[in-house]
Each structure stands twice: as C-alpha cells, then as structure tokens.
Amino acid sequence: xxxxxxxxxxxxxxxxxxxxxxxxxxxxxLKAVLETCEELRAPVILAIHPSELxxxxxxxxxxxxxxxNHATIPVTIHLDHGxxxxxxxxxxxxxxxxxxxxxxxxxxEDNVAISKKVAEIAHPLGISVEAELGTIGTCGNxxxxxxxxxxxxxxxxAVKFVQETGIDCLAIxxxxxxxxxxxxxxxxxxxxxxxxxxxxxxxPLVLHGGSANPxxxxxxxxxxxxxxxxxxxxxxxxxxxxxxKTLSADPKVxxxxxxxxxxxxxMKEVVTHKIKLFDDADKAKFYSL
Numbered sequence: 001x002x003x004x005x006x007x008x009x010x011x012x013x014x015x016x017x018x019x020x021x022x023x024x025x026x027x028x029x030l031k032a033v034l035e036t037c038e039e040l041r042a043p044v045i046l047a048i049h050p051s052e053l054x055x056x057x058x059x060x061x062x063x064x065x066x067x068x069n070h071a072t073i074p075v076t077i078h079l080d081h082g083x084x085x086x087x088x089x090x091x092x093x094x095x096x097x098x099x100x101x102x103x104x105x106x107x108x109e110d111n112v113a114i115s116k117k118v119a120e121i122a123h124p125l126g127i128s129v130e131a132e133l134g135t136i137g138t139c140g141n142x143x144x145x146x147x148x149x150x151x152x153x154x155x156x157x158a159v160k161f162v163q164e165t166g167i168d169c170l171a172i173x174x175x176x177x178x179x180x181x182x183x184x185x186x187x188x189x190x191x192x193x194x195x196x197x198x199x200x201x202x203x204p205l206v207l208h209g210g211s212a213n214p215x216x217x218x219x220x221x222x223x224x225x226x227x228x229x230x231x232x233x234x235x236x237x238x239x240x241x242x243x244x245k246t247l248s249a250d251p252k253v254x255x256x257x258x259x260x261x262x263x264x265x266x267m268k269e270v271v272t273h274k275i276k277l278f279d280d281a282d283k284a285k286f287y288s289l
Contacts, residue, residue: 001289002068005076005098005228006128006168008043009204011286012227018207018278021045021078022271023232025052027060029239030067032264036271037073041284044073045098045228047080050087053094061094073284078130080230088118097127100171104132108157115165123166130228133161134173136208150175155196162201169204169228172197174221176209189217191224198225206230215277222278231274235267242266 012019024030024046037044046064053060061077068075078098079091091099099122103114115131122129134153153172162170174197175189198205204227207218218229242263246253253259275281 001071001074001287002065002097003074003076003287004126004128004168005045005078005130008045008074008076009169009227011074012043012283013204013225015283015286016223016225017280017283018222018226018229019043019045019076019280019283020271020274020278021047021080021206021228021230022235022274023047023049023052023080023230024064025049025056025236027063028260028264029235029267030064032239032267033235033271034067034071034075036268037075037275038071040272040275040281041073042275042280043075043283043287044280045076045078047078047230047232048096049080049232050082050090053079053090058090058094061096065095072289074287074289076128080232085114085118088121092122092125092127098130098168099127100130100132102132102171104135104171104173108161112161112164115161115167119166119168128168129166130169130171130206131161131165131167132171132173132206132208133158136171136173136176150177152190152193153197155193155200158197159200162203167203169206170201171206171208174207176207176213189213189221191217191220194221194224194226204228218277219279229274229278234274235270238270239263239267 022033076098077096079096081102082088082100083102088099101115101118103111119129135151150173174194206228207226208230246262
C-alpha cells in the first residue's frame with residue numbers, strides 16, 4: 001500500500017516506533033528490502049537519492065511504484081536529500097509520494113524560505129515534505145552529503161522552523177554522520193537534546209546518518225521520539241562485501257540470479273536487524289490496509 005510519509009509517520013509517532021528509510025539504488029536492493037519488510041510485516045520508506053535516480057533513470061520509478069502498490073505493507077517512496085527545486089520537481093513528476101528538501105547548509109531564513117516553498121508546491125498534490133535543520137556530519141565515504149562540522153539543532157529554532165515552513169517531518173542534527181564510521185571513531189548521540197526537541201515539536205522527527213551508530217543509542221533515540229531513521233551505507237556495505245567474496249570465489253560467474261543471491265541474503269540480515277532495532281516489526285497492523 002502506497003502512502004505519503006505524513007500518513008505513514010503519524011502512526012509511528014502515535015505508537016512510538018521508527019520506520020526505516022532504506023536507500024534502494026538498484027533493483028536487487030529494492031527486492032531485498034521489500035521481501036524482508038513483507039516477511040516482518042514492517043512499514044518501510046523506499047528512499048532514493050537524486051544521484052541514484054540520475055543513474056537509474058525515471059523508468060526505475062515505474063518498477064518501484066509497481067512494487068509499492070502491490071505490497072501488503074505500508075510503503076512510502078521518498079526523495080532523499082533533494083538539494084534543489086529541480087530535483088524536487090523531478091521527483092514529483094515521476095511519482096514520489098514524499099520529498100526531502102535539504103537546505104540546511106543555507107542560513108536559517110533561507111532554509112525556511114526554500115522549505116516553505118517546497119511545502120506549498122507539494123502539499124496540494126498530496127505529497128509530504130521533510131526538511132533538515134542543523135547539519136549532519138560526513139565520514140567522507142558516502143555520496144549523501146554532510147559537513148565536516150556538525151551544527152546541532154536548537155530546540156527553539158526547531159519550533160520556529162516547523163511553524164514557518166509547514167513541513168511534515170523534521171530531520172534534526174544530534175550527532176550522527178553519513179557513511180561508515182572509520183575504525184576507532186566513537187559516535188555519541190546527544191539524546192537529551194533529542195528529548196528537548198521532541199517535547200517542543202509536534203511533528204515526527206528524523207535521524208539521518210543512522211548507519212554504524214551503537215545499537216543501544218539508536219534504540220534509545222526511538223524511545224525518545226525518533227520516527228524515521230535513514231539507512232544506506234550499512235545495507236550497501238553488506239551487499240557489496242558479499243559480492244566481492246562471490247566474485248573472488250568464482251570469477252566466471254555471470255548470471256545475475258546466481259551472482260546476487262548471497263549478497264541479497266547478506267543484506268536481508270542487516271535489514272532484519274534494523275527493523276527489529278527500530279521496533280518496526282509487526283507494525284503494519286496499525287494501518288488500514
């Protein structure tokens with residue numbers, strides 16, 4: 001069942017769980033994610049970054065929409081980190097049910113103006129809008145953007161931002177970074193800051209850079225009110241590490257249905273772990289399917 005993210009996350013907010021947003025840059029990843037979510041009866045957000053859409057082409061969305069419409073669980077198709085209005089327009093034209101406008105690198109006033117404009121365009125079409133306040137860090141090994149210095153979201157700014165933009169969910173900066181953390185790096189979430197923001201903001205909150213953070217911190221962030229967590233690097237790393245092993249073991253293998261089987265299995269294990277960690281399993285029962 002295809003939904004926009006506002007409707008999807010309202011249920012998550014009401015029942016205090018988080019829906020994973022898995023980046024599905026290929027058909028193999030889409031297959032692994034949806035099959036696992038169906039098995040676990042877990043609502044899911046199929047996230048596609050503008051670079052992934054550019055690589056796959058608009059026709060890729062037709063297969064994603066078909067898969068979502070035939071799913072027996074709640075599904076949202078979401079533009080991840082759209083940084084320009086042109087990218088947002090493309091997503092709207094091709095059938096996304098949710099878009100993110102990331103103007104977090106602009107000053108507060110410009111971020112408000114850009115995010116508000118996207119909401120004014122998307123909402124009449126039934127498309128939900130996510131924006132970001134503060135900045136997410138980067139480990140330098142991802143393609144999703146980020147900054148060398150994390151600017152933490154201030155609770156009072158979050159209140160003002162939500163009121164002035166009319167967005168449906170807010171990505172906040174509490175200490176995560178995009179990519180796989182380097183060896184020896186110990187990330188630490190500012191969970192008290194999350195609680196402050198949740199107490200003041202009445203829309204679902206989003207955690208970006210959810211790969212490689214300690215499980216106990218992620219689980220606690222869900223308990224404190226995070227309703228959407230982005231996962232890209234963790235599932236892709238599992239997929240392609242196994243693919244390298246497969247190719248090394250048999251350099252002559254060439255059939256896709258042989259080549260990707262073990263990689264899909266490896267990725268499904270990570271997807272399963274994230275769904276259970278976010279308390280998303282068996283939550284399809286809360287939706288009118």
